[in-house]
Every structure is written in C-alpha cells, then in structure tokens.
Amino acid sequence: MTGRVEGKVAFITGAARGQGRSHAIRLAEEGADIIAVDICEDVPITGYPGATDADLAITVKNVEALGRRIVALKADVRDYDALNTALDDGVDQLGHVDIVSANAAIFVSGKPAHEFTEDEWQDVIDVNQTGVWHTCKAAIPHLIEQGAGGSIIITSSSAGHKGPPNIVSYSSSKHAVIGMMRTLALELAQYMIRVNTVHPTGVSTGMLLNDHTFKLFMPDVENPTDVQFGQLLLGMNALPIPWIDPVDVSNAVLFLASDEARYVTGLELKVDAGWTIKVP
Ligand SMILES: NC(=O)c1ccc[n+]([C@@H]2O[C@H](COP(=O)([O-])OP(=O)(O)OC[C@H]3O[C@@H](n4cnc5c(N)ncnc54)[C@H](O)[C@@H]3O)[C@@H](O)[C@H]2O)c1
Numbered sequence: 001m002t003g004r005v006e007g008k009v010a011f012i013t014g015a016a017r018g019q020g021r022s023h024a025i026r027l028a029e030e031g032a033d034i035i036a037v038d039i040c041e042d043v044p045i046t047g048y049p050g051a052t053d054a055d056l057a058i059t060v061k062n063v064e065a066l067g068r069r070i071v072a073l074k075a076d077v078r079d080y081d082a083l084n085t086a087l088d089d090g091v092d093q094l095g096h097v098d099i100v101s102a103n104a105a106i107f108v109s110g111k112p113a114h115e116f117t118e119d120e121w122q123d124v125i126d127v128n129q130t131g132v133w134h135t136c137k138a139a140i141p142h143l144i145e146q147g148a149g150g151s152i153i154i155t156s157s158s159a160g161h162k163g164p165p166n167i168v169s170y171s172s173s174k175h176a177v178i179g180m181m182r183t184l185a186l187e188l189a190q191y192m193i194r195v196n197t198v199h200p201t202g203v204s205t206g207m208l209l210n211d212h213t214f215k216l217f218m219p220d221v222e223n224p225t226d227v228q229f230g231q232l233l234l235g236m237n238a239l240p241i242p243w244i245d246p247v248d249v250s251n252a253v254l255f256l257a258s259d260e261a262r263y264v265t266g267l268e269l270k271v272d273a274g275w276t277i278k279v280p
Pocket of ligand 1: 036037
C-alpha cells in the first residue's frame with residue numbers, strides 16, 4: 001500500500017520539537033521526505049525554553065527510523081536569506097519540494113496590549129507573520145517552477161479566530177496569516193498550488209506546557225503543575241479535554257498536504273475541540 005503523501009517532499013519550519021516534529025513524523029509515515037528547519041535556540045522574549053540541537057536530532061532520528069530521508073538545517077525564519085539557502089540545500093538533496101508547513105512561531109502573553117513592550121510586539125510579528133511570509137516566499141518559486149502544484153499549510157491558531165486578552169502580538173499575527181493565506185490561495189490557484197490554514201486550540205507542546213505559562217496563569221500557586229494547569233483549561237474547549245496532542249494537528253496537515261484535498265484551498269481548518277464555538 002502506498003502512503004498518502006508518497007514521493008512528496010515536505011518543507012517544515014519549527015521542526016525540532018512539538019507540532020513541527022510531529023508533522024515531520026506523520027508525513028514521513030505516509031511516504032514523504034522532509035526538509036526540517038528550526039532556529040534551535042532560546043528566543044528570550046518568550047520566557048520559556050526554546051528548542052535545541054538535540055531536539056532537532058531527535059526529529060531526524062524519528063524520520064530516518066521510518067525509512068524516509070530528511071535534511072535538517074538550522075535557520076531563523078526571520079532571516080530570509082538563511083531560510084532560502086536552507087530550502088535550496090534541501091531541494092538540491094531531495095530533488096523537489098511539494099508540501100510547505102509554515103509552523104514556526106513564538107508566544108508572548110501575560111499583560112494587556114498597552115503594556116506590551118516594543119520588543120514583545122515586534123519579535124512576535126517578525127517570527128509569526130514575517131517568518132511565515134519568508135517561508136512562502138522561499139518555497140513558491142520552487143513550486144511554480146516544478147509545475148506540479150503543491151500544498152502550503154500555514155499554522156495559525158484559535159487565536160486567529162478570536163482575540164483572547166493579554167496576547168495582542170500573538171493574536172494579531174495569527175489573524176494576519178489568514179489574510180496572507182487568502183491572498184496566496186488566489187495568486188497561486190492558477191498553478192494548482194493550494195494554500196490553507198490550520199487553527200489548533202491549546203496543544204501539549206513546550207509553547208503551552210512550561211513553568212513560565214503555569215506561573216502566569218496560576219500566580220498564587222507555589223509550584224504549579226501541568227495537572228493543575230489542565231484543570232484550569234478544562235472548561236475552555238467545548239469537548240471536555242484541556243488540550244489536544246500534536247498528532248491531532250498533524251493529521252489535519254496530512255489531509256491538506258495529500259491529494260485527498262486536491263480541490264481544498266482557502267480553508268481555515270479548525271482543530272480546536274470546539275473552543276471557538278463555545279458560549280461562555
Ligand atoms: N501549543 C499551542 O498551544 C498552540 C496552539 C495553537 C497554535 N499553535 C501554533 O502551532 C505552531 C507550533 O507550535 P508548537 O506548539 O509546536 O510550539 P513549540 O514552541 O514547541 O515549537 C515551535 C518551534 O518553532 C521554532 N522556532 C521558534 N522561533 C523560530 C524562528 N525564528 N525560526 C525558526 N524556528 C523557530 C522553535 O524552536 C520550536 O521548535 C506555532 O505556529 C504555534 O503558534 C500552538
């Protein structure tokens with residue numbers, strides 16, 4: 001039996017851990033080779049630890065264990081030239097690129113909009129919005145030149161559909177990439193290149209489950225844990241779960257990447273356990 005993305009190559013940003021790693025593994029399970037990019041550094045403005053070289057090495061090991069090829073490179077999505085060079089290197093080694101997962105992002109939270117510093121605004125916009133544009137800008141010429149269509153999947157968020165308090169730069173960036181997706185979907189339709197967004201609710205990754213976030217949400221608890229944090233989040237989704245797992249998003253990405261979605265473009269695909277339909 002052939003896989004659902006057999007013979008395709010996927011370019012994934014933020015692939016060292018969390019959802020990006022899960023996308024790499026899930027797509028590899030279904031027959032794709034992977035070009036994996038990550039900054040592999042702390043991004044201090046976030047307050048939580050970033051991914052590491054060792055994390056990216058685990059992604060490589062997992063993909064190779066599935067018998068697929070992977071080119072893993074360090075690059076910052078804010079640096080267009082570095083990202084473009086990394087993608088070119090990956091395409092040189094793997095032959096082509098068919099799937100783009102613009103997944104890398106950072107999260108800053110904890111204060112109302114008027115109290116955000118310039119950096120807390122700008123760093124998030126630079127990574128989450130400009131970084132997505134850089135990812136698409138680097139990949140699109142390859143997709144057009146190859147003449148075989150393609151699928152671009154931009155990771156937005158439930159915070160791209162609603163504007164929760166205290167995350168102004170994050171929610172702004174996640175709304176912005178929906179506009180980017182719509183423009184790209186129209187520009188690229190003539191080439192059979194599809195562009196869609198995915199919108200997860202909270203996901204069990206280092207972005208959500210970290211001491212910094214626990215303390216922000218539970219300032220009065222001495223050593224807050226993920227179990228206590230889970231209790232707090234339980235009521236937020238319509239389905240009675242605190243968060244979803246990375247693979248739940250990967251399955252949505254896989255569908256959009258595959259030919260099963262060959263006429264799906266301009267879609268905002270929610271994987272949000274009903275968070276955005278919840279009536280308070
Ligand atoms: N975790 C959640 O609750 C949640 C919910 C909704 C949407 N999202 C979105 O899902 C996507 C994946 O996040 P995650 O949950 O896996 O978080 P994560 O922090 O575990 O992973 C993000 C990855 O992006 C990388 N990265 C950060 N800045 C980068 C840069 N400048 N250049 C290259 N790589 C960079 C990090 O090193 C990390 O490996 C993000 O777009 C995020 O906004 C997350």
